[in-house]
C-alpha cells in the first residue's frame with residue numbers, strides 16, 4: 438500500500454518536515470501550486486497530481502507528475518495523450534470513477550471506462566495504471582462501504598477482463614476519514630492530507 442501525503446494548501450516547511458521523517462510521495466491538486474512546489478522541494482520526491490486538470494495547464498503538471506490520479510474526462514485523456522506524443526513521454530494515469538453521491542464530484546461512469554480500456558492501445562502515450570475514486574462525504578459508514586465496494590468490484594472485473602494490461606493494478610481510494618475502510622476494499626494507494634498535516638487554512 439502506498440501513502441500519498443496530500444500537501445495541498447500547506448507550506449513547504451510542512452512538506453520538509455514529513456520528508457525528513459521519510460515520506461517521499463506527495464499529492465497536490467492545483468497546477469500552479471504543484472509546479473511551484475516541484476521546483477522548490479527536493480528532487481527525489483514522487484509527485485502525484487490528484488485534482489481537476491484543465492487542458493491548458495498540462496505543461497505545469499505532466500513533466501513532473503509520476504502519476505496523474507484524476508483523469509476524469511475523455512477530453513482530458515485525449516489532451517494528455519497528445520501532450521505525451523508531442524513531448525516523447527508516456528504518462529501514467531488513473532481513471533477517476535464517479536462513486537460518491539455528490540453531483541459535483543468528477544469522474545467517469547463504468548461504461549466510459551470500459552469504452553476507453555477497449556481502445557487503450559490507441560492511446561500510445563498513456564499508461565493506464567488503475568482507478569481512483571472518492572467516496573461520498575458522509576459519516577454513514579454503510580454509504581462509504583457501498584462506494585468502495587462498487588469501485589473495488591469494478592476493479593476486479595476490469596483486471597479479469599484485461600489480464601494483458603499488467604500495469605492496470607492501482608486502486609486509489611481512501612482519505613483521512615475513510616482510509617481504514619478503503620484498506621478492506623483493496624486500496625493500493627491512499628491519499629491522506631488532514632490526518633498528516635492538520636486542517637487546511
Ligand SMILES: *Cc1c(COP(=O)(O)O)cnc(C)c1O
Nearest residue numbers: 443466487612613628629630631
Ligand atoms: C484533498 C484531497 C485528499 C485528502 O483529503 P483529506 O481528507 O485531507 O485526507 C484526497 N484526495 C483528493 C482527490 C483530494 O482532493
